[in-house]
Amino acid sequence: xxxxxxxxxxxxxxxxxxxxxxxxxxxxxxxxxxxxxxxxxxxxxxxxxxxxxxxxxxxxxxxxxxxxxxxxxxxxxxxxxxxxxxxxxxxxxxxxxxxxxxxxxxxxxxxxxxxxxxxxxxxxxxxxxxxxxxxxxxxxxxxxxxxxxxxxxxxxxxxxxxxxxxxxxxxxxxxxxxxxxxxxxxxxxxxxxxxxxxxxxxxxxxxxxxxxxxxxxxxxxxxxxxxxxxxxxxxxxxxxxxxxxxxxxxxxxxxxxxxxxxxxxxxxxxxxxxxxxxxxxxxxxxx
Amino acid sequence: xxxxxxxxxxxxxxxxxxxxxxxxxxxxxxxxxxxxxxxxxxxxxxxxxxxxxxxxxxxxxxxxxxxxxxxxxxxxxxxxxxxxxxxxxxxxxxxxxxxxxxxxxxxxxxxxxxxxxxxxxxxxxxxxxxxxxxxxxxxxxxxxxxxxxxxxxxxxxxxxxxxxxxxxxxxxxxxxxxxxxxxxxxxxxxxxxxxxxxxxxxxxxxxxxxxxxxxxxxxxxxxxxxxxxxxxxxxxxxxxxxxxxxxxxxxxxxxxxxxxxxxxxxxxxxxxxxxxxxxxxxxxxxxxxxxxxxxxxxxxxxxxxxxxxxxxxxxxxxxxxxxxxxxxxxxxxxxx
Numbered sequence: 085x086x087x088x089x090x091x092x093x094x095x096x097x098x099x100x101x102x103x104x105x106x107x108x109x110x111x112x113x114x115x116x117x118x119x120x121x122x123x124x125x126x127x128x129x130x131x132x133x134x135x136x137x138x139x140x141x142x143x144x145x146x147x148x149x150x151x152x153x154x155x156x157x158x159x160x161x162x163x164x165x166x167x168x169x170x171x172x173x174x175x176x177x178x179x180x181x182x183x184x185x186x187x188x189x190x191x192x193x194x195x196x197x198x199x200x201x202x203x204x205x206x207x208x209x210x211x212x213x214x215x216x217x218x219x220x221x222x223x224x225x226x227x228x229x230x231x232x233x234x235x236x237x238x239x240x241x242x243x244x245x246x247x248x249x250x251x252x253x254x255x256x257x258x259x260x261x262x263x264x265x266x267x268x269x270x271x272x273x274x275x276x277x278x279x280x281x282x283x284x285x286x287x288x289x290x291x292x293x294x295x296x297x298x299x300x301x302x303x304x305x306x307x308x309x310x311x312x313x314x315x316x317x318x319x320x321x322x323x324x325x326x327x328x329x330x331x332x333x334x335x336x337x338x339x340x341x342x343x344x345x346x347x348x349x350x351x352x353x354x355x356x357x358x359x360x361x362x363x364x365x366x367x368x369x370x371x
Numbered sequence: 372x373x374x375x376x377x378x379x380x381x382x383x384x385x386x387x388x389x390x391x392x393x394x395x396x397x398x399x400x401x402x403x404x405x406x407x408x409x410x411x412x413x414x415x416x417x418x419x420x421x422x423x424x425x426x427x428x429x430x431x432x433x434x435x436x437x438x439x440x441x442x443x444x445x446x447x448x449x450x451x452x453x454x455x456x457x458x459x460x461x462x463x464x465x466x467x468x469x470x471x472x473x474x475x476x477x478x479x480x481x482x483x484x485x486x487x488x489x490x491x492x493x494x495x496x497x498x499x500x501x502x503x504x505x506x507x508x509x510x511x512x513x514x515x516x517x518x519x520x521x522x523x524x525x526x527x528x529x530x531x532x533x534x535x536x537x538x539x540x541x542x543x544x545x546x547x548x549x550x551x552x553x554x555x556x557x558x559x560x561x562x563x564x565x566x567x568x569x570x571x572x573x574x575x576x577x578x579x580x581x582x583x584x585x586x587x588x589x590x591x592x593x594x595x596x597x598x599x600x601x602x603x604x605x606x607x608x609x610x611x612x613x614x615x616x617x618x619x620x621x622x623x624x625x626x627x628x629x630x631x632x633x634x635x636x637x638x639x640x641x642x643x644x645x646x647x648x649x650x651x652x653x654x655x656x657x658x659x660x661x662x663x664x665x666x667x668x669x670x671x672x673x674x675x676x677x678x679x680x681x682x683x684x685x686x687x688x689x690x691x692x693x694x695x696x697x698x699x700x701x702x703x704x705x706x707x
Contacts, residue, residue, distance in 0.1 A: 119482045170662065176425060177661045179481055180618070183427070183611055184661065187654030195648065303607055307489035310482050344500060347493025354486065355471060362474040 090221075091336060097225040097294065099332025100232030104287030105305055106312040106324045107239060108280025114256040114319020115269075115276050118175055121182040122163065123284050124306030125189035130156045130285025131297035132193055135202045145207035145289075153286040160281025164274050172270075186302060194299050201298035204289070228290055235283070236325055243321060252276060256319045308335070311350050315357050317367020326365065386532055390525035399524040400596075405636045406528075406535040407592045412616035412628035413542050414585030419614070420623030421546055422578045423558035424472075425481050427610045428488025429586055432468065434495055434605030436461040436590025441508040441600045442501060450514035457591050458584075465583025469576050476561075476575075488610050496602040507601025510594055521595070531592055538585055543625060545581055554578050608650065615653065619660050621667025630669055 109123045134152035137143045143151070163185060171177040205211075210224040243249035254262040255269045263269050288297070295301065312331050316323025330353060338349035357364060389402050411433060418424045436457045443453035472483045495502050502508065513521040521527045545551055556564045557571045564571050594600050603609070612635060620631030638656070643649050664671045 113478075117478060119478060119485075121485075167658070167662070174665070175478060177665055179425075179478065180614070180661045181658050184654040184657030187608065187611070187650045187657065189654075191648050191651035191654070195651075303489065303492075306607075307486050307493075310486040310489075314483065314486065344498045345494070347490050347497055351487075351490050354483075358471050358474045358483070362479075 091340060092333070093221055093225055093229075095333040095336040096329060097228050097332070098336055099329035100228045101287050101291045101294075102305075102308055102312055102328035102332055103232050103236060103325055104283050104290065106309040106316075106328055107236070107321060108276075108283040109309045110313045110316065110319055110321070110324045111252070111256075111276050112280045113313060115252060115259075116168075116178075116273055118168075118178045118182070119310065119313075120277070120280065121179060121306065122160075122186045122189065123280070123309055124302035124304075125186040126156045126160065126281045126284035127288040127291075127305050128193060128297065128299075128302040129159070129189055129288065131288030131292045131301065132197050132202070133285070134289030135204045135292055135297050136197070138204055139202065145204075149286055149289045152289045153282040156285025156288075157278040157282035159285075161274055161278045164277040168273075168277075169270070186306075190299065190302055197297075199299050201296045202292075203296040204292035206293040224293060228294075231290065236321070239321055248275070308350070311354055313364070314354055315364060317364025320364070320366040323364055323366035386536075389532075390528060396524040399528050401636065401640050403524070403528045403531045403596055404640075405633050406531045407589050407596055408613070408616060408636055409629045409632040410535055410538050410585055410592065411589035411613050412620070412632045413538060413625070414582045414589065415613045416617040416622050416625075416628040417542065417546070417578060417582045417585065419617050420627070421551060421554050421558060422575055424476065424575065424579075425614065426472070426484040426488075426582075427481055427607065427614065428468065428472075428484035428486075428491070429582075429613050430605050430607070430609035431488035431491030432461055432465055432583055432586045433590040433593065433609065433613075434491055434600070434602075435464045436587040437594035437600040437604060438495060438502060438508070440591055440594045441510050444510050445508055454514075454591055458587055461587040461590065462580065462583055465580055465586075468583070469579035473572060473575055473579065485607065485610075488605075489607060492602060492605040492607070495605045502602075505602060507599055510598045510600070513595050513598070527596065531596070534588060534592060538588060539625065539629075542585065546625070550574070550577070608653070611657070612653065615657055615660070618667055619656070619664075621669035621671070624667075624669050627667050627669040631667070634668070 105123065105127050109120060112118070112120045112123075130152040133155050134148040137148035137151050138145060163182075167181050167185070168178050171181060206224045210227045212223055213220045214223045214226060215221075241249075243253060251262070251267045252272055252275075254265075254267060255272050259269050288301075308331060312324060312327035315330060316325070316327030331350060334349050334353065335346060338346035342349065390399055393399050393402060411429070415426060415429050418426050439457040439460045440453045443456050444450070448456070468484070468487055471487065472480050475483060496504060498504075513527065515521060516530070519526065519530075521530050546554070553564065553569055553574055556567075556569065557574050561571050564574075593604070616631035616635050617628045618631070619634060620629065621627030635653075635656075638652070639649060642652055646652070660667075666674075
């Protein structure tokens with residue numbers, strides 16, 4: 085039975101990483117109405133930046149994670165301010181620009197960090213395992229789950245308990261009305277874009293000790309984020325959380341049980357949701 | 372309206388005589404490749420330009436057709452049966468694609484097609500027992516329709532050209548038919564079309580099927596052209612290249628995707644000889660076109676040429692030329 089327990093832990097860990105990726109994706113989508121196709125690139129770039137900090141500059145893991153998150157926040161802010169802002173009003177153009185940027189980033193990473201995967205060592209404080217319930221769990225994976233839970237709680241508090249969160253929710257529900265009552269929605273765009281990018285970059289380094297960082301990580305992760313958001317519903321934090329865990333389980337169990345069709349297994353919940361509830365499990369009907 | 376006819380005739384002559392004036396087999400092959408991708412881009416343009424639906428998963432369908440041919444041939448099936456199988460399998464795949472993607476329109480459509488396309492890529496990459504994984508599948512040889520061998524690049528070029536011309540005519544008929552008009556109606560005014568009694572969903576579904584047919588044809592041509600198929604063909608990059616071809620040339624025209632595929636393939640083949648960073652260039656071109664020439668090269672150039680002709684032509688009484696030019700739509704209007 086222990087193999088299943090380990091697999092379940094791995095699935096929840098992966099779900100936690102997916103949540104870091106898809107929460108920002110979903111919020112950006114909910115507020116700005118565009119799927120940010122650079123989100124996978126930010127996950128990968130964050131991973132690379134953080135890994136460089138650790139491997140080349142020997143910075144401690146958590147400092148590197150902070151730098152990765154900040155770097156991606158700045159990067160996201162620049163994209164939002166200088167490219168997406170110029171194209172406001174043309175959603176298709178915005179999507180295509182994010183796609184173009186994702187190619188540039190992918191090639192840039194290949195140029196700078198070469199094609200070899202970079203593996204990052206687990207931070208020493210979290211190396212090894214923890215014994216619980218007669219089973220042996222890798223501590224780092226437990227830590228990821230805890231971090232994902234903490235971040236989910238913080239995001240929830242931000243959205244539901246602060247003034248900024250109330251403004252973001254207003255912007256998601258009805259951007260025109262929010263503008264009318266004096267909320268600077270365009271400023272919210274930048275804040276949410278930076279926040280989403282930072283979470284993705286942070287997730288990229290958090291995932292590095294497990295997944296390592298390699299070219300193609302972006303296109304591996306982006307569809308997973310898309311599927312999570314299709315499942316959970318656009319702009320819904322709870323939807324991202326549940327969707328991430330469902331996809332984490334399906335993907336990991338799929339890899340073990342039907343390795344050749346692991347990607348295909350993801351297709352099933354997507355089909356079910358699209359047929360039965362196109363707005364996603366926790367999404368609201370599109371206006 | 373004779374000038375367009377002359378241009379069309381000149382283009383046809385140029386296309387037919389390609390093996391005579393293009394230096395060397397390599398460039399004849401590049402021309403075949405351009406035609407194949409033009410068919411692919413036409414398929415994407417039917418959706419972008421006429422239905423207002425942007426698909427980022429078409430490489431998945433393209434790959435499905437190519438892989439079906441390759442798998443059938445590897446299993447020892449004949450060419451006719453392999454091509455028939457590719458048509459059936461890919462059209463069935465398109466129906467599933469369309470059925471799911473059309474649960475949404477606009478951005479939702481993009482997202483679902485992207486996810487579906489990546490799932491096809493995942494299958495091509497991971498389902499090693501069928502697809503050979505990263506190693507791909509090598510196709511044992513090209514068919515010989517009516518006893519004509521297609522091994523020589525120029526022979527294959529003519530076969531591709533024939534198919535290409537057929538698909539262009541078919542697409543012309545499709546978009547200029549009453550159905551094409553209703554399709555444009557669903558793009559611009561879906562609510563009014565519904566009110567007028569049109570079944571908007573079904574019209575879009577048929578458009579997806581036609582687009583899928585063109586994509587299947589391109590995929591079959593491609594696998595015979597390359598005599599090899601591997602996962603990179605199915606990647607998101609390939610879908611994006613197709614979209615880039617359609618929008619860079621000018622979506623909503625038939626010439627646009629063809630010009631776009633010429634542009635992209637030439638840049639790709641020429642650029643790859645000098646620089647290794649093709650994807651970075653692709654991304655940069657993408658961003659530049661979307662920002663600076665959102666309507667695409669063909670409508671953009673047409674606009675500039677018209678303006679230039681008007682400026683040089685006789686000044687109509689009471690309307691000085693500069694005013695006419697100023698009345699033209701300003702550049703940089705948002706894409707439809």
